[in-house]
Amino acid sequence: MTARFATYIADGTRYYGAVADKGMIDLSAHFPQWPSLLDAVADGGLATLARAADGEAVTHTDVTYDMVLPNARRILCVGVNFPDRNAEYKDGSAQPKHMSLFPRFASGFTGHDQPLIRPPESDQLDYEGEVAIVIGKAGRRIAQADAYDHIAALTICNEGTIRDWVRHAKFNVTQGKNWDKSGAMGPWIVPFTDTAQLDDARIVTRVNGEVRQDDTLSRMMFPIREEIAYISTFMTLQPGDIIVTGTPTGAGARFDPPRFLKPGDVVEVEVNTIGTLRNTVEDEA
Template sequence: MRIVSFECEGANHIGIKVGDEVIDINLVAKDLPQDLLSLLQSNLDIQQELNALIEYASQSAKRLSKDLRFTPLIQRPPKIICIGRNYVAHAVEGGVEPPTYPEIFMRVSESLIGHNEPIIRPKCSDKLDYEGEIAAVIGKKARHVKEQDGLDYIAGYALFNDATIRDYQRKSSQWTIGKNFDGTGAFGPEFVTADELPAGMHGVQLQTRLNGELMQNASTADFIFPMAKLIEILSECMTLLPGDIIITGTPAGVGYVRKPPVFMKPGDVVEVEAKGLGILRNTIKDE
């Protein structure tokens, strides 16, 4: 099952992607939750409900074209939990040993943007870097979960670009400020349910391209902390809730370590791609 979030007549809608078309849930099933967070938080059997909806809508003319104004898949997640240096090669390129415990920081919802929306380079810095990542979306409440059960709590996955203001990231021993500028967290284009993807997204190739040039290219088999382990570690500390987002780390190849450094500038096009999750595409513009 593939779900997109988009704007229609000034309101946020969600739809089911079937081929190149999107079925607007608002048009064919007004009794269902009308945003992804509410859908995840409901007690509905989402898979069953939406499969029935597809069957009904396949006989209906109430469809939209693929030319949509995308919004973040979840506009205000309960939590956005980010994992730093979760690929060995990325830790090494940054000059540190691979961590023995995840480096965890948080994002705020105001930083989120959708697919095809511009990532914003702020007035105060020209050091805007890309970080292609995979996002795991929590589907049910999780606390003190063991690793062997961790994947049971993930509803699905999406792509994320954890665009970072590098000089602000270094202003503090904590990374938070460099990761939370408005309009820097691209999230989309599709939420794909876990049943359509490899377990834990293991062995999936993740790529980032800048203006068509391949910048990051790595397999999630190189995760230091795989998806299920992250659920165990995080749920030891906090209660994970439906709609929480875990941004699982970026591979080697980021711009600031290159010689000379490569930072994104207005007019650039950045794409993040992983098999099964599509392509998350964003342009860059100045604040």
């Protein structure tokens, strides 16, 4: 089985470790040089973690999943990256020449099996199922042919969005993309060891069991190799940086009438090469 690493809470303490069938294998206690899973990624330590977990017994069975890399410093998201998504805007525009990008912050994400939080300021909480890549090797002006060499791991993102708040300014979606715990990332990261993990990946998003999004990464307008090359043109990518690579058509805002998330809903984002990220929805207390 492919190694899976998660950040989790047990007995009020945050740990990271390997995901087993019946719980977690704590690894954080054995690697004081890596205070967090992000530190292990940045130091190229995932293979070491996998070896350390091999054959070890489960240490925690009652756990709460945290955002998988809760101290991620930089998260960049690619917008409108599937051909049908461009058509959803119904503005007659051709495929854009360059990709759209915006930042998200770790505070905007919760973990697997945790609630997405709908704020009192808006009832337009929406879902976006995506694959996220975690950079493992620094680079600037990375060639597309070399791009995959810079990926350490993969995870799943529900890039939850407060839709009316992405319209608060003419050129800025940042407000609608960064509400506390409006999205989720996890459940785990899996080391990137085979190009098929991306090239054959399929994203399926379900709300209360109903399929809302279903597409393959192979149909992206801006493939992941191009994303890495383009982003690294203007900024040096660093180990631990996360790129959220784009969502297929079918977000709630694009239905007529819109189908936004409401308390009690269950959202699942399944990626066949990674796993399934599941979240409920609650109103902010």
